[in-house]
Amino acid sequence: MSEQPGRIMAGEMAEQPAVLRRILDRGAPAIREVARAVAARGPRFVLLTARGTSDNAALYAKYLLEIRRGLPCGLTSMSTTTAYGARPDLTDVLVIAVSQSGGSPDLVASTEAARGAGAVTLAVTNNADSPLAEVSEYHIDILAGPEKALPATKTYTASLLALYLFVEGLGGDGEGTAARVLPELADRILQRRAEVRALAARYRFAERMVITSRGYGYPTAKEAALKLMETSYIPALAYSGADLLHGPLAMVDNISPVIAVVPDGKGGEALQPVLDRLRGRGADLMVVGPRAQVAAASAGFVLPTDGLGEELQPVLEILPLQLLAYEVTIARGQDPDAPRALAKVTETR
The missing domain is CATH 3.40.50.10490 (Glucose-6-phosphate isomerase like protein; domain 1)
Known part of the structure; x- marks a missing residue:
């Protein structure tokens, strides 16, 4: 055990209001630009790819996309591609891969295969230089900063907000005005x-x-x-x-x-x-x-x-x-x- 158990996780939880504010102030313009580019491609279906905490963020995006944009969505089973070698036709499909590190081999391989099968690919990560970002056509940086604690905290809430802004941007409403209250409310909760x-x-x-x-x-x-x-x-x-x-x-x-x-x-x-x-x-x-x-x-x-x-x-x-x-x-x-x-x-x- 560390000298102060939980010190790193506690510190990263406390950073979340600042991370949310950073996304709204610095990240939102780039997210809007990606959303406009993806919307211009006219995807008719969305596949979401993730593991662990990022999988839960992807599930949130599924609700957003289906309710607010009317786009049918599915959560992928990556083993169909990485273990079984399936190559479905993904023409007019948007594949969103969510990963805090952007380094998991199955996410990278399945996203690369999806792009080769005709999909529009978007990586949502905390590492713009990651292998996942490299193989994807588009990338959104969630700007959470280095996360050292093994349990993900700030990258989860950062992913939620980034995905929200992206989905709003798909519909041409990418200003994120309603989300402006989140940093202050988050700070009140953490207190x-x-x-x-x-x-x-x-x-x-x-x-x-x-x-x-x-x-x-x-x-x-x-x-x-x-x-x-x-x-x-x-x-x-x-x-x-x-x-x-x-x-x-x-x-x-x-x-x-x-x-x-x-x-x-x-x-x-x-x-x-x-x-x-x-x-x-x-x-x-x-x-x-x-x-x-x-x-x-x-x-x-x-x-x-x-x-x-x-x-x-x-x-x-x-x-x-x-x-x-x-x-x-x-x-x-x-x-x-x-x-x-x-x-x-x-x-x-």
């Missing part, structure tokens, strides 16, 4: 670390956790589960609220904690029947979301989302859950800076 530390005490001895949401909040649930597993080693299962009702609800009791990410909008409305069922089963329910939903739960964290579009809320939703993973890990006597068996670049093929 509430003591509040999250108190919540973490509830889960120090948890043997498993369930995290659920719907709509734009579902990628947040998946990313929160990943953060808990890779830092504290608590098995955390993420489900869409709809999928939770199709069987997995049977494992929920008053012992295993459930975290519900409740968007302030249509996703939260769709999740309401799930919340009612969870309460009916006596679940230890923590809610991350609007004040009224938190008040009806066993515990929770109120998000400052009044007046903020549901499509932007994931940038804020994940912040208390990053802090929660960090604080639970520290409480369990482990070092979130040094998760076992992890490397910054995963060499999958």
